[in-house]
Structures are given as structure tokens and as C-alpha cells.
Amino acid sequence: xxxxxxxxxxxxxxxxxxRERLLAAHELLIAAGPQPELPPExxxxxxxxxxxxxxxxxxxxxxxxxxxxxxxxxxxxxYVVGGRNAPGAPVQTITMKGANAAEATIDVLAQDAAxxxxxxxxxSGLPVLPKGSTYTLxxxxxxxxxxxxxxxVVAGGTTEVPLNAPYRxxxxxxxxxxxxxxxxxxxxxxx
Amino acid sequence: MATVLxxxxxxxxxxxxxxxxxxxxxxxxxLIEQIAAGERSAFEELYxxxxxxxxxxxxxxxxxxxxxxxxxxxxxxxxxRSAASYDRKRGPGGAWLYTIARNAIxxxxxxxxxxxxxxxxxxxxxxxxxxxxxxxxxxxWRVHRALETLPENERSVIALAxxxxxxxxxxxxxxxxxxxxxxxxxxxxxxxxxxTLEGEL
Numbered sequence: 001x002x003x004x005x006x007x008x009x010x011x012x013x014x015x016x017x018x019r020e021r022l023l024a025a026h027e028l029l030i031a032a033g034p035q036p037e038l039p040p041e042x043x044x045x046x047x048x049x050x051x052x053x054x055x056x057x058x059x060x061x062x063x064x065x066x067x068x069x070x071x072x073x074x075x076x077x078x079y080v081v082g083g084r085n086a087p088g089a090p091v092q093t094i095t096m097k098g099a100n101a102a103e104a105t106i107d108v109l110a111q112d113a114a115x116x117x118x119x120x121x122x123x124s125g126l127p128v129l130p131k132g133s134t135y136t137l138x139x140x141x142x143x144x145x146x147x148x149x150x151x152x153v154v155a156g157g158t159t160e161v162p163l164n165a166p167y168r169x170x171x172x173x174x175x176x177x178x179x180x181x182x183x184x185x186x187x188x189x190x191x
Numbered sequence: 192m193a194t195v196l197x198x199x200x201x202x203x204x205x206x207x208x209x210x211x212x213x214x215x216x217x218x219x220x221x222l223i224e225q226i227a228a229g230e231r232s233a234f235e236e237l238y239x240x241x242x243x244x245x246x247x248x249x250x251x252x253x254x255x256x257x258x259x260x261x262x263x264x265x266x267x268x269x270x271x272r273s274a275a276s277y278d279r280k281r282g283p284g285g286a287w288l289y290t291i292a293r294n295a296i297x298x299x300x301x302x303x304x305x306x307x308x309x310x311x312x313x314x315x316x317x318x319x320x321x322x323x324x325x326x327x328x329x330x331x332w333r334v335h336r337a338l339e340t341l342p343e344n345e346r347s348v349i350a351l352a353x354x355x356x357x358x359x360x361x362x363x364x365x366x367x368x369x370x371x372x373x374x375x376x377x378x379x380x381x382x383x384x385x386x387t388l389e390g391e392l
Binding site for chain 2: 004005006010011012016018021022024025026028029030031032033034035036037038039041042045046048049099100102126127128129130142143144178179181182184186
């Protein structure tokens with residue numbers, strides 16, 4: 001499922017005086033291939049061995065802790081009062097971003113009795129693909145595409161499509177959108 | 192409600208490959224010297240520059256994804272311990288780091304034997320001979336480092352063309368720039384890469 005490399009002749013004119021050097025760079029790029037995505041566990045630099053860990057000041061901890069507790073209480077009140085059983089309400093919302101302000105939202109709905117996680121996928125900013133080409137939403141595991149949640153096309157503006165993940169979601173570690181048949185993410189989860 | 196799913200799904204963030212950070216003015220060698228002086232921020236910067244390259248190198252050499260990920264931490268622990276041995280007169284920081292990484296990965300392989308066949312690893316297979324594999328690893332290392340020195344507008348079109356499989360027209364639509372601009376940036380990016388990798392071409 002690797003990406004098809006571009007044809008050199010489509011990139012560089014036949015009479016380009018630097019053609020030979022450019023071809024060498026082109027071939028090195030193809031040979032190098034994409035780098036693997038880091039899993040979440042490796043997203044942050046490890047603590048160097050023997051490095052001194054500066055403890056969080058107790059006074060600041062107390063203040064931050066109080067704010068956190070207050071926020072948790074307010075969240076709990078909102079949860080109880082604010083319709084935890086609202087039908088069709090998402091149980092989790094994942095936001096995704098890509099180049100040139102492309103973005104998407106996955107509203108994961110409650111799991112059905114059969115084990116499906118229905119979801120509403122809303123996306124904007126991806127280019128309209130030629131007829132026959134599609135995008136695919138994938139669940140990832142260990143930095144690799146693991147299970148497809150369905151394919152879609154876009155037509156400008158915002159596109160909203162129902163998709164489904166008939167999997168145990170907790171066994172995966174992320175979501176990406178790729179052009180179908182390739183592995184390089186065009187949209188990834190945002191913080 | 193978010194606890195219905197894995198907290199990791201909710202909490203983590205992974206930067207898109209096509210939006211990698213732009214090249215810093217601080218050289219790798221300077222960062223390594225700062226690490227030797229115990230500067231944690233330099234260690235983190237070097238980690239962000241090279242973690243994916245190290246993982247790629249480990250995957251090529253080890254094959255198994257899980258063990259390769261484990262070895263990334265081993266490599267950067269070795270970088271922290273060995274930074275004082277770096278001498279910029281003997282070469283650029285990236286080459287030093289490659290050597291440290293390669294040796295640490297080999298050491299990690301020796302310390303942690305491969306899983307038994309009852310628990311087969313997730314292997315990335317290659318058909319290259321060991322010397323070809325070593326050359327391919329080094330080329331990949333240098334190409335990706337060179338890519339990060341490109342201006343963002345050139346790096347993004349190169350990454351989309353070579354690693355995302357988008358055609359020039361699709362890149363133009365994706366980035367909302369004229370097709371001619373995509374072609375110009377691609378050619379310019381290739382030329383800059385050729386300059387950076389001149390010693391290898």
C-alpha cells in the first residue's frame with residue numbers, strides 16, 4: 001500500500017540543464033521512502049538517564065490541584081444535569097487537522113448492541129479528487145494503518161458522511177485520513 | 192463521557208508528516224555540545240529532529256516494530272551518555288548521531304533476543320544484502336534530514352508528491368496554489384536537496 005512515486009518526466013523538463021542532478025535527488029527520495037510515524041509513547045523525548053527531575057512546586061501544585069478539583073466537580077454537575085442520555089449525542093469527539101487548514105471532526109456515537117461504533121465524519125479543506133479516487137479514514141496502531149472505517153469523497157465546502165468502526169476502539173491508538181491506496185496521513189488528530 | 196474510549200485516543204496528538212517543523216538555525220552539532228553540558232532542552236530538540244529517523248533506522252535493522260520502538264529510547268539514552276565524545280572537527284552532528292544510533296541499536300539487539308516463533312514479531316522485510324541495507328539506511332537518514340532543511344513550501348510539495356502519492360494537480364488543489372507553482376516548488380526542492388546531498392550524488 002505504498003504511495004506511487006511521481007514520474008520524473010512529469011516533474012522536470014526534458015531540456016532542464018540540471019536534469020541529471022535532479023534525477024539523482026528524485027531517486028534518493030524514492031529509495032528513502034516515508035519515515036515511520038512515531039507512536040504516542042515516543043511523541044515526547046524520554047527523560048535522559050541521570051537527569052535531575054525538578055519537582056513541581058508544592059504551592060503551585062496546591063493551586064493547580066484546587067482548580068482541577070473545581071473543574072472536575074463542575075464537569076460532573078454538567079454531566080448529570082446536561083443530558084447524559086441524550087439520544088444521538090457523541091460519546092467522543094476527535095478533531096483532525098492537515099495542511100492548508102484542512103480539518104475534520106469525528107463524532108463517535110454510542111456503541112450498538114452488535115458492537116458497531118457509528119460515527120459522523122465532517123471534513124473540509126481536502127482537495128476534490130479525480131473520479132474514482134477516494135479518501136479513507138483509518139484507525140492506527142503502533143503508527144501504522146490498522147483498520148479502515150470507510151471511504152469518502154469530497155466536493156468542496158464541508159462534507160458530512162456517516163462512517164462506522166466495528167472494532168474494539170481501545171485497541172487502537174489514533175485516527176488518520178489518507179488518500180485511498182497510500183499510507184501518508186493527510187489529516188491527523190490534533191491536540 | 193470521553194472515558195468510553197481509550198484515553199490515549201483522546202489525549203494524544205501526533206503531528207502530521209506534511210507539517211513538520213521548519214529547520215532550526217541551531218545545528219545538530221551545537222545541540223550535541225549543549226547536551227554534553229547537560230542541557231535538557233537541547234536533548235528534546237535533538238529528539239524531535241531525529242526520533243522518526245532513529246525509529247526508521249531501527250525498523251530497517253531489527254524489523255520488528257515493538258523492539259524497534261524500544262530501541263529508540265536506548266539510542267537517545269546513548270546520545271545523552273556519549274554527547275561529550277562528539278567533536279565537530281571530525282564531522283557534522285547528524286553523522287555522529289547516526290553512528291551512535293546504529294551502535295546502540297546493534298547493542299539493543301544483542302541484549303534483547305528476538306521473540307520465539309511462538310510469538311512472531313511484526314517484521315518489516317527487506318530483500319537487501321547487509322551492505323546494501325546499511326547504505327540504504329544511511330541514504331534514508333540523510334535524505335530525511337536534508338528534507339527538513341528545505342523551506343516549508345518546498346518540503347510540503349515534495350512530501351505530498353513522494354510520500355502521500357498525490358499528483359501535481361492534486362497537490363495544487365490541496366494547497367490551493369496554481370499547478371505551475373507546484374511544479375516550480377518541486378523542481379526547486381529537488382535542486383536544493385541535490386545541493387545538500389551533493390557529496391552523495
